Amino acid sequence: VPKRRYIILAEGAFADPHVAKTAHGVLRYSDDDVVAVVDSSLKGKLVTDILPDTDRTAPIVGHVADALMYGATSLLVGIAPLGGSLPATFRAEVLAAIDAGLEIVSGLHELLNGDEQFVRRAQASGSRLWDVRDYKEAVPLATGAAKNAPQVVVLAVGSDCAVGKMSVMLEIQKAASGDELQAAFAASGQTGIMISGDGIPVDRIISDFVTGAAEQLVLNAPASCDVLLIEGQGSILHPAYAPVTFGLLFGSAPDLLVLCHRVGQTAIYGFEDTLIPPLPELIRVHEAIVAYIKPAKTVAIALNTSGLSEVDARAALDRVCAETGLPADDVVRYGGEKLWRAISAAVPTTCKPQRAKSARA
């Protein structure tokens, strides 16, 4: 597959990690090139000014028209707003890219291909409209088959949306590369699919079949992989998205859990009266409820310490480690090695210990 060369559209939102989640994910983890970001409020800056942990030096420009000279192949709609609608301010920019013949890549619920004007103009210019969230294959009902998958299944769970569940699994996968135990990543959301080129956008699946979609993520895992790292979604506490989270938790039947949390966050974003309980309680609740389907053990905490100083980040990690008795790390800051060690050490304790043996053989 030839690499894409993206212009990323994140008008008015590029500095907000919640809203520009898709932009940040692709900039951090995709092998594709990014030639420019569009956000008129940050015009003149570089991507590294906003995301200093990346080596992306692309410019931030005011309009799609200002980036057309960089030889882009595609425009990425770089946001994941609650509800998944295209903001009105994005419309003219998308049309400019369509008219320039660029491929448009969007993970929104509101489909490009459901918009008559976009479709008409794309037909005229030859632009392709890729709705990543519009999953076309039939999803069967869950059968419980994931429980018997040969791989050790690891699921990222979290205290909220947008705390870093996808990044955590991608960093752990990176850390595992070259190890005897083979790890694979399975995307459950649009950004993960854009990055890995495969997966199922589970939050877009009809609710009766969301567990079935999660089961398919496991059944479709590469036969060669020993450990399957499944991107999580939402939170079991989330007033809007919990059903998606439970779909992954029950349908993928994980052996191991990695709990993701943003340090200092005390309530669900956008639902401020839904409080996040202490992490030990959150671990207990996850393990108690998934045990009705299949026992699973939390093996590590992935803490998002972005915004904290080095000293404060280390202190937060120590505190969480003491509080939970589990290894804790910020994988975006320090890499996924520590959490991968926690996972591989736990493999022999799962019901699939042969995975550890075969890797050692």
Add this chain to the structure above:
Amino acid sequence: VPKRRYIILAEGAFADPHVAKTAHGVLRYSDDDVVAVVDSSLKGKLVTDILPDTDRTAPIVGHVADALMYGATSLLVGIAPLGGSLPATFRAEVLAAIDAGLEIVSGLHELLNGDEQFVRRAQASGSRLWDVRDYKEAVPLATGAAKNAPQVVVLAVGSDCAVGKMSVMLEIQKAASGDELQAAFAASGQTGIMISGDGIPVDRIISDFVTGAAEQLVLNAPASCDVLLIEGQGSILHPAYAPVTFGLLFGSAPDLLVLCHRVGQTAIYGFEDTLIPPLPELIRVHEAIVAYIKPAKTVAIALNTSGLSEVDARAALDRVCAETGLPADDVVRYGGEKLWRAISAAVPTTCKPQRAKSARA
């Protein structure tokens, strides 16, 4: 609305309460007439032979053709199989009804209107194809607004699918009629919608929006009603359908829960290694998890004692009452009065006690 006159198609399944759930629900609770049931394995019997608790005396016949002389307006696809596909044996019967110009009513996931042959033949005969599960209105994302609804919201939850959650709420509504507190029923599934003429088939909604659909059930409640009785779906333990259950539980933000259980059932139907815990534990788990969204209290147990003798049913009810400390009844057998009393007694203990006062005033 003129009454429908149904032929109910339940070929090979009419005696199975799991599979023929839709048929049984409509026969028990709909105001529509039923002129015949089609099930060649029970040909020659009457509906009352299979459902002695109803006064439906319609004949059971071998084919749709054998029932056309009874002046039916509609054919009801009377089953709700796991996965929601139309069985191959049903096809010729549906076509016979289409060719006779009958309206076809189906609650299956597999849509009548998605079947080219059905659509073509219906166009030719003038038959209308009503897919009850194909909800056409836009469902917004959940906002948490159900928490502030003026009504006392009661949700039926259960140890499994098909234990009687819809019947329980319809019987309780019946028992409430004429009371000072006004009770309304809100359907969340296809059979409930067929019976009540309104509702949202929540299991058919995209998983990101299933909580939003549950919230709409509350926000759409009649302003005059004091107590909203929401039909439940699935079980929080169900390996396939739990996401739908959590969607209702979180999105409708109930004040009170009624726990429904089939006496003697120890595992989830079709998932025999998923065991149903003791009812007191099930109550604790429901209340603990929903409390993250909004506290709710379980006020009664609805026990399905079908198949038990009178003596055994009474003994089972006493046992469950002692075990849980809650009023317990089989509402299909004995009516919904006892459970309605438990609900109305609990109204002043909710965060909406003004409902009880205004009813008494």
